[in-house]
Amino acid sequence: MSDQANENIESVLQETRSFPPPAEFVEQANISSKEQYEELWNRAKDDPAGFWGDLAQGLEWSQPYDQVLEGEMPETKWFTGGKINASVNCIDRHLDSWRKNKAAIVWEGEPGDTRVLRYQDLYREVCKFANCLKKLGVETGDRVTLYMPMVPELAIAMLACSRIGATHSIIFGGFSADAIADRNNDAQAKLVITADGGWRRGKNIPLKEAVDQSLEKSPSVEKVVVYRRTGCEVDMVPDRDYWWHDLMEDVSAECDPVELDSEHPLFILYTSGSTGKPKGVQHSTGGYLLGTMMTSKWVFDLKEDDTYWCTADIGWITGHSYIVYGPLANGATTVMYEGAPNWPDEGRFWEIIEKYQVNIFYTAPTAIRAFIKWGDEWPNKYDLSSLRLLGTVGEPINPEAWMWYHTVIGQERCPIVDTWWQTETGGIMMSPLPGVTATKPGSCTTPLPGVVPDIVTAEGESLGDNQGGLLVMRQPWPHMLRTLYGDHERFKDVYFSTIEGCYLAGDSARRDEDGYYWIMGRIDDVINVSGHRLSTMEVESALVAHPKVAEAAVVGFPHEIKGEGICCFVTLTTEDGSDELKNELKQHVRTQIGVVATPDEIRFAAALPKTRSGKIMRRLLRDIAAGRESTGDTTTLEDFNVIANLKQKED
Numbered sequence: 001m002s003d004q005a006n007e008n009i010e011s012v013l014q015e016t017r018s019f020p021p022p023a024e025f026v027e028q029a030n031i032s033s034k035e036q037y038e039e040l041w042n043r044a045k046d047d048p049a050g051f052w053g054d055l056a057q058g059l060e061w062s063q064p065y066d067q068v069l070e071g072e073m074p075e076t077k078w079f080t081g082g083k084i085n086a087s088v089n090c091i092d093r094h095l096d097s098w099r100k101n102k103a104a105i106v107w108e109g110e111p112g113d114t115r116v117l118r119y120q121d122l123y124r125e126v127c128k129f130a131n132c133l134k135k136l137g138v139e140t141g142d143r144v145t146l147y148m149p150m151v152p153e154l155a156i157a158m159l160a161c162s163r164i165g166a167t168h169s170i171i172f173g174g175f176s177a178d179a180i181a182d183r184n185n186d187a188q189a190k191l192v193i194t195a196d197g198g199w200r201r202g203k204n205i206p207l208k209e210a211v212d213q214s215l216e217k218s219p220s221v222e223k224v225v226v227y228r229r230t231g232c233e234v235d236m237v238p239d240r241d242y243w244w245h246d247l248m249e250d251v252s253a254e255c256d257p258v259e260l261d262s263e264h265p266l267f268i269l270y271t272s273g274s275t276g277k278p279k280g281v282q283h284s285t286g287g288y289l290l291g292t293m294m295t296s297k298w299v300f301d302l303k304e305d306d307t308y309w310c311t312a313d314i315g316w317i318t319g320h321s322y323i324v325y326g327p328l329a330n331g332a333t334t335v336m337y338e339g340a341p342n343w344p345d346e347g348r349f350w351e352i353i354e355k356y357q358v359n360i361f362y363t364a365p366t367a368i369r370a371f372i373k374w375g376d377e378w379p380n381k382y383d384l385s386s387l388r389l390l391g392t393v394g395e396p397i398n399p400e401a402w403m404w405y406h407t408v409i410g411q412e413r414c415p416i417v418d419t420w421w422q423t424e425t426g427g428i429m430m431s432p433l434p435g436v437t438a439t440k441p442g443s444c445t446t447p448l449p450g451v452v453p454d455i456v457t458a459e460g461e462s463l464g465d466n467q468g469g470l471l472v473m474r475q476p477w478p479h480m481l482r483t484l485y486g487d488h489e490r491f492k493d494v495y496f497s498t499i500e501g502c503y504l505a506g507d508s509a510r511r512d513e514d515g516y517y518w519i520m521g522r523i524d525d526v527i528n529v530s531g532h533r534l535s536t537m538e539v540e541s542a543l544v545a546h547p548k549v550a551e552a553a554v555v556g557f558p559h560e561i562k563g564e565g566i567c568c569f570v571t572l573t574t575e576d577g578s579d580e581l582k583n584e585l586k587q588h589v590r591t592q593i594g595v596v597a598t599p600d601e602i603r604f605a606a607a608l609p610k611t612r613s614g615k616i617m618r619r620l621l622r623d624i625a626a627g628r629e630s631t632g633d634t635t636t637l638e639d640f641n642v643i644a645n646l647k648q649k650e651d
């Protein structure tokens with residue numbers, strides 16, 4: 001835990017507005033009364049095995065499980081003895097009904113090209129690609145890296161991996177070659193699936209080139225599959241690189257699914273932690289599928305004829321759980337869009353909603369803040385009357401952004417579900433149920449059935465109403481992470497060693513007098529930039545790897561669009577404090593980590609403020625970065641001049 005956790009946790013947000021679910025929504029909702037919710041929640045709390053065991057009947061098992069829940073946190077196992085396959089549950093079981101010709105994926109490319117894959121089409125493509133993987137030597141238990149643009153082939157590749165029991169590890173396209181190499185090595189990936197490039201604001205993002213560079217440092221990777229998307233020039237290395245379309249030419253469109261243990265690792269997804277080294281969050285098959293299937297149904301009130309759109313990139317957990325696995329396990333129609341929200345203009349998202357008559361729309365507060373800035377004229381140009389439900393995820397939503405979403409996009413007709421969860425939790429944990437919960441702007445409201453949160457002190461004592469503290473989970477849930485790949489000790493240490501018997505979320509929060517949860521921020525050195533988690537240590541490590549940097553301290557500061565921006569305080573080994581060097585360092589961080597970590601500000605300093613024991617005083621730096629007068633105690637500061645100098649630099 002950082003010094004941030006030791007500061008008094010106080011909430012400044014005072015929000016009293018409350019919006020009950022509209023009557024027309026309640027009438028048609030999957031869960032429509034408080035009694036129903038309470039009954040589900042209480043049963044899940046008192047009898048988790050009975051509750052989840054009943055729901056698991058809604059999945060297709062090739063061999064029934066012996067036991068629903070085994071062990072205690074952190075060593076919990078779900079549905080042991082059961083055999084299951086994720087691709088069967090997302091595809092095959094929809095084929096013996098009329099759903100066989102229902103749209104599974106409605107895709108829109110950034111340049112305006114479109115594709116629709118019906119469940120039957122998805123089945124054929126997934127089977128064929130699974131056969132390609134086998135042909136290239138991929139076996140059950142191998143790890144496969146995916147570094148792809150938002151094209152249907154990304155979902156096809158995920159499901160093909162799951163069909164043969166290969167564990168996928170998706171790396172967001174905004175990460176650099178170095179980041180790919182780190183993840184390839186950590187996971188010991190055998191194969192990489194990528195594309196020549198992807199479209200972003202009309203420009204080609206050279207994905208294959210980044211993979212080529214990464215492979216100079218990833219000895220475990222034997223082969224690469226390249227999907228042709230943009231048609232840009234790429235180097236193909238003989239006997240290592242294969243075109244997707246060539247491989248698909250002569251393979252069978254049938255591929256028997258491998259029957260896997262319920263606990264078989266479906267995927268690994270890297271996320272930032274307190275230290276510089278990303279964590280390989282590992283998810284299971286049976287529990288994860290059940291969790292994403294049920295939470296999709298509850299939170300998004302999914303109906304058979306809905307068109308559902310989550311705008312996340314599949315490179316993040318939101319895309320895994322709520323573009324691919326959750327919606328497809330429900331047999332839903334999921335929309336997938338390749339590009340930027342402001343290409344060719346700022347109306348693109350609203351145009352897509354009108355074009356496909358989207359009913360459920362799930363996006364991030366950072367996007368909403370950008371929409372507000374771009375102006376109401378963009379959404380106002382389009383017919384948004386198909387929308388019946390709106391969602392947000394990734395960071396706290398400011399009440400004003402919430403109100404804008406409610407009035408301008410939802411036209412006061414659509415409930416808003418503010419969903420709190422994490423890469424580690426696999427699925428949504430706290431959220432309104434749209435047919436039940438009165439919403440309050442800025443609160444993720446109440447826990448879903450099966451989720452038993454609490455707010456505690458650092459000593460583990462439960463706190464009362466409106467007292468800020470550490471957010472923990474007191475009970476296990478089926479879709480929680482199982483380990484950090486290759487580092488079970490770190491898994492136990494990070495999540496389960498602080499508060500006895502509980503999962504530590506890493507967020508601070510308070511619960512109000514109505515039992516509503518309000519997330520206040522992280523308690524570790526993790527910042528949330530545009531809804532993406534970044535470790536300040538990761539950026540610091542990247543900076544000090546530059547020959548001209550002696551020392552670096554990185555903090556977040558409030559940013560109008562991104563939520564948090566990245567501010568880097570840097571001491572140099574040279575006299576060169578130029579603007580060119582600032583740009584060079586920004587570029588350097590981009591090359592080391594990726595575009596997601598590009599610093600917003602670099603500030604050169606003669607020294608960094610430290611405690612007598614030599615710890616950098618990040619709290620002071622946060623105040624300076626935010627332009628606040630520091631209110632904290634500075635008596636332990638090693639040298640008062642340091643802080644005076646840093647402040648002067650601002651003017």
Ligand code: WT7
Binds near residue numbers: 394505519533
């Ligand atoms: C962290 C997890 C899981 C979706 C994408 C982010 C913050 C997430 C909310 C919300 C306030 C939120 C938390 C959390 N967060 N959703 N609705 N309200 N904060 O996943 O990268 O694993 O980040 O995002 O701080 O710990 P992630």
